[in-house]
Amino acid sequence: MTKLSREPPRPTSSGKMTKRERTRREILAAAIQVMSERGAAQAVVHEIAVRANVTTGTFYNHFRGKAEIVEAVAGWFSVSMMDQADEARAAMTTGTERMVDGCQRYLSIARESPKTALLVLELAMASPTMLKTIGEFVLADVRLGVRQKEFTIFGEQAAVDLVEGYVMLAMRVIALQRPPASYEHSVVATILQGLGVSSQRAAALSGGKV
Amino acid sequence: MTKLSREPPRPTSSGKMTKRERTRREILAAAIQVMSERGAAQAVVHEIAVRANVTTGTFYNHFRGKAEIVEAVAGWFSVSMMDQADEARAAMTTGTERMVDGCQRYLSIARESPKTALLVLELAMASPTMLKTIGEFVLADVRLGVRQKEFTIFGEQAAVDLVEGYVMLAMRVIALQRPPASYEHSVVATILQGLGVSSQRAAALSGGKV
Amino acid sequence: MTKLSREPPRPTSSGKMTKRERTRREILAAAIQVMSERGAAQAVVHEIAVRANVTTGTFYNHFRGKAEIVEAVAGWFSVSMMDQADEARAAMTTGTERMVDGCQRYLSIARESPKTALLVLELAMASPTMLKTIGEFVLADVRLGVRQKEFTIFGEQAAVDLVEGYVMLAMRVIALQRPPASYEHSVVATILQGLGVSSQRAAALSGGKV
Amino acid sequence: MTKLSREPPRPTSSGKMTKRERTRREILAAAIQVMSERGAAQAVVHEIAVRANVTTGTFYNHFRGKAEIVEAVAGWFSVSMMDQADEARAAMTTGTERMVDGCQRYLSIARESPKTALLVLELAMASPTMLKTIGEFVLADVRLGVRQKEFTIFGEQAAVDLVEGYVMLAMRVIALQRPPASYEHSVVATILQGLGVSSQRAAALSGGKV
DNA sequence: GATGAATGAGTTTTCATTCAT
DNA sequence: AATGAATGAAAACTCATTCAT
Numbered sequence: 001m002t003k004l005s006r007e008p009p010r011p012t013s014s015g016k017m018t019k020r021e022r023t024r025r026e027i028l029a030a031a032i033q034v035m036s037e038r039g040a041a042q043a044v045v046h047e048i049a050v051r052a053n054v055t056t057g058t059f060y061n062h063f064r065g066k067a068e069i070v071e072a073v074a075g076w077f078s079v080s081m082m083d084q085a086d087e088a089r090a091a092m093t094t095g096t097e098r099m100v101d102g103c104q105r106y107l108s109i110a111r112e113s114p115k116t117a118l119l120v121l122e123l124a125m126a127s128p129t130m131l132k133t134i135g136e137f138v139l140a141d142v143r144l145g146v147r148q149k150e151f152t153i154f155g156e157q158a159a160v161d162l163v164e165g166y167v168m169l170a171m172r173v174i175a176l177q178r179p180p181a182s183y184e185h186s187v188v189a190t191i192l193q194g195l196g197v198s199s200q201r202a203a204a205l206s207g208g209k210v
Numbered sequence: 211m212t213k214l215s216r217e218p219p220r221p222t223s224s225g226k227m228t229k230r231e232r233t234r235r236e237i238l239a240a241a242i243q244v245m246s247e248r249g250a251a252q253a254v255v256h257e258i259a260v261r262a263n264v265t266t267g268t269f270y271n272h273f274r275g276k277a278e279i280v281e282a283v284a285g286w287f288s289v290s291m292m293d294q295a296d297e298a299r300a301a302m303t304t305g306t307e308r309m310v311d312g313c314q315r316y317l318s319i320a321r322e323s324p325k326t327a328l329l330v331l332e333l334a335m336a337s338p339t340m341l342k343t344i345g346e347f348v349l350a351d352v353r354l355g356v357r358q359k360e361f362t363i364f365g366e367q368a369a370v371d372l373v374e375g376y377v378m379l380a381m382r383v384i385a386l387q388r389p390p391a392s393y394e395h396s397v398v399a400t401i402l403q404g405l406g407v408s409s410q411r412a413a414a415l416s417g418g419k420v
Numbered sequence: 421m422t423k424l425s426r427e428p429p430r431p432t433s434s435g436k437m438t439k440r441e442r443t444r445r446e447i448l449a450a451a452i453q454v455m456s457e458r459g460a461a462q463a464v465v466h467e468i469a470v471r472a473n474v475t476t477g478t479f480y481n482h483f484r485g486k487a488e489i490v491e492a493v494a495g496w497f498s499v500s501m502m503d504q505a506d507e508a509r510a511a512m513t514t515g516t517e518r519m520v521d522g523c524q525r526y527l528s529i530a531r532e533s534p535k536t537a538l539l540v541l542e543l544a545m546a547s548p549t550m551l552k553t554i555g556e557f558v559l560a561d562v563r564l565g566v567r568q569k570e571f572t573i574f575g576e577q578a579a580v581d582l583v584e585g586y587v588m589l590a591m592r593v594i595a596l597q598r599p600p601a602s603y604e605h606s607v608v609a610t611i612l613q614g615l616g617v618s619s620q621r622a623a624a625l626s627g628g629k630v
Numbered sequence: 631m632t633k634l635s636r637e638p639p640r641p642t643s644s645g646k647m648t649k650r651e652r653t654r655r656e657i658l659a660a661a662i663q664v665m666s667e668r669g670a671a672q673a674v675v676h677e678i679a680v681r682a683n684v685t686t687g688t689f690y691n692h693f694r695g696k697a698e699i700v701e702a703v704a705g706w707f708s709v710s711m712m713d714q715a716d717e718a719r720a721a722m723t724t725g726t727e728r729m730v731d732g733c734q735r736y737l738s739i740a741r742e743s744p745k746t747a748l749l750v751l752e753l754a755m756a757s758p759t760m761l762k763t764i765g766e767f768v769l770a771d772v773r774l775g776v777r778q779k780e781f782t783i784f785g786e787q788a789a790v791d792l793v794e795g796y797v798m799l800a801m802r803v804i805a806l807q808r809p810p811a812s813y814e815h816s817v818v819a820t821i822l823q824g825l826g827v828s829s830q831r832a833a834a835l836s837g838g839k840v
Numbered sequence: 841g842a843t844g845a846a847t848g849a850g851t852t853t854t855c856a857t858t859c860a861t
Numbered sequence: 862a863a864t865g866a867a868t869g870a871a872a873a874c875t876c877a878t879t880c881a882t
């Protein structure tokens with residue numbers, strides 16, 4: 001379902017890219033690959049360069065250092081995951097609906113690409129930006145749900161953190177332990193319940209038997 | 211409130227310790243210190259040894275390598291945090307009560323010793339054991355609450371992961387962003403609600419205004 | 421007093437410069453800037469190019485490599501410092517007078533532009549040309565003074581080296597330690613004495629109380 | 631005459647050295663070798679280590695980095711050159727005599743070991759300590775000469791800088807241009823004259839025909 | 841002549857681990 | 862059991878220089 005395209009795509013407008021831009025993308029793609037395999041902390045600049053068919057020197061022409069490529073990868077994931085979501089969610093009008101969709105998207109990354117999911121988790125812990133970016137989307141949905149009287153919460157930050165913290169651990173569990181598919185539904189139902197949705201509605205809306 | 215004893219003593223039964231055992235403890239204590247300051251990944255074996263007043267050689271007489279000391283520290287935290295909790299919680303008989311207490315303990319570590327909290331989080335992500343150990347305690351409380359009809363959950367694993375994942379992120383937020391003290395209460399209330407406790411009861415039981 | 425013009429202009433005869441020549445000057449000017457800031461050894465070709473508003477490629481169209489730009493900067497300083505001196509010194513007829521003026525000029529560079537002075541010193545040590553060029557001027561003054569029976573020396577090379585060696589260290593001292601202004605006078609008087617001028621005359625001619 | 635022993639000797643008291651101390655000396659000796667060949671700035675840590683029959687790791691166990699070994703070499707030269715001088719000069723009682731001896735020592739290093747001399751010069755420019763250390767000895771002799779009414783100077787710092795600056799350039803000239811041996815005498819005579827000794831006495835005391 | 845992306849060898853530095861004493 | 866000197870494999874980063882366009 002949720003698919004994280006393997007390379008950093010989007011020629012934006014459409015057509016041409018400068019050579020510089022093209023190289024940058026190749027390095028970014030290579031970095032995502034290597035980091036998925038070894039983890040961001042263990043990723044070695046030299047290997048990223050080789051994978052991108054480029055020398056280390058070129059790498060440093062495009063990124064100031066390792067920290068910067070990590071940030072870039074984190075940024076790419078933030079944007080890329082949101083972009084895809086945004087299209088599909090244009091039609092969704094209730095906070096609940098959007099929340100369910102958002103959580104499921106993240107959980108299915110873990111189901112479909114465990115390595116990628118673990119990388120996202122590592123990046124989220126390392127780069128402050130990522131959680132913040134995602135948190136803004138979550139917050140929007142939380143507010144929508146509250147306005148629609150579907151959610152009863154004890155503070156916006158606490159609500160957002162519930163979603164982020166829980167989903168992250170659930171992703172980890174899915175990636176590492178491969179629980180049965182029903183796990184995702186239980187998680188979503190639990191989140192809804194945590195946001196003040198009644199048990200029955202939560203179960204019903206979570207999209208599966210729990 | 212929750213206090214993490216600074217050194218890892220506990221002569222267990224009571225009496226004497228062999229010299230070997232004593233040295234081991236000193237190394238462990240030093241490791242906790244250094245890791246709290248720099249993080250587990252950045253901790254340098256040599257510095258741990260120096261802090262423990264031993265040589266690197268001695269370090270390797272006691273621990274097979276860095277991975278092992280990290281595991282040891284993780285293990286010590288798991289046990290130590292539970293030990294303290296256990297005493298205080300002997301008198302608590304409802305799942306809700308125990309759950310509230312447990313969560314608050316962890317959150318107050320973050321409030322009182324941010325560095326330590328961040329270390330615990332790092333260890334939890336790195337060492338599979340830690341989450342498992344803690345999870346067992348959480349699971350016990352969850353089951354108790356369910357039996358007592360206080361909790362309505364969508365699966366035991368989902369419930370445990372809610373608690374663990376959420377509390378971990380909340381610890382991070384507390385350690386890094388120092389939100390007002392009411393944050394902890396909101397978190398606890400949200401957890402209870404996620405476990406199926408009614409909004410009113412959750413607010414009341416969480417021990418503060420939310 | 422002594423002013424080192426900031427940019428390396430001098431259209432020589434007067435009129436037009438080819439674009440090539442103009443670019444070369446801009447690079448040279450940029451090189452002087454960068455080297456003054458970081459020192460010649462630490463100056464980075466890329467930064468020189470950027471400062472000159474050209475690309476590295478262009479840099480290499482004008483200079484064979486880093487060694488050559490260093491030489492060029494050294495050469496520019498040699499010529500530029502002498503040029504200015506020459507005008508002012510046209511009227512000076514005694515060796516002593518000229519010697520005093522020459523030394524003061526160099527010392528005041530250190531007083532007014534410590535960074536520039538340190539660069540000149542670095543270049544003088546690195547590029548054999550510079551000391552030789554300056555040495556010829558010094559030698560002329562020494563010979564003049566000897567012919568006029570004002571100097572009593574023990575060999576021309578020894579006399580020239582006295583002036584060059586001493587002035588260079590004095591420049592360094594001035595640039596780095598900022599001694600009181602009387603230091604320059606003491607230095608000049610000492611040089612004169614070293615060239616055989618009597619103590620009284622040396623003090624009087626050095627242009628200040630010593 | 632002046633001989634700079636090739637290795638960093640002096641077991642100080644006499645007998646044993648710890649292994650650590652022995653290794654340190656070997657690294658220091660290797661560093662002196664390599665720096666003499668390539669210059670201090672061009673010396674590569676790895677080569678120093680290899681030359682000392684040690685790995686780079688060991689190098690870094692003994693010196694914090696390249697800057698520190700440069701300082702150590704500078705320090706060794708300062709001490710070593712002074713040590714030798716001190717013995718020989720115990721019997722010298724006049725400032726003039728001591729000054730002549732001191733200058734000749736340095737000049738003969740350049741004559742006998744040009745590479746070493748150039749290294750000393752590089753170190754003197756790079757490490758502030760070296761000139762300061764040597765300057766103290768020079769100052770002592772200057773003061774002695776002044777007290778004995780042999781020197782007439784225009785300030786102590788100016789006098790010391792005359793000696794240091796001039797001798798350094800003379801060393802360079804000797805090392806690079808190999809002038810006839812009489813050059814050294816001319817230099818010494820010029821220095822004495824610069825310190826206020828009469829031309830005749832200067833010539834006589836400088837120890838050779840000038 | 842200018843561009844500027846790419847090169848890649850070179851250098852410093854770090855640290856977990858070993859092992860002879 | 863302890864010592865602590867030595868190891869050596871990594872790894873990040875720099876920068877003078879080249880060359881296709």
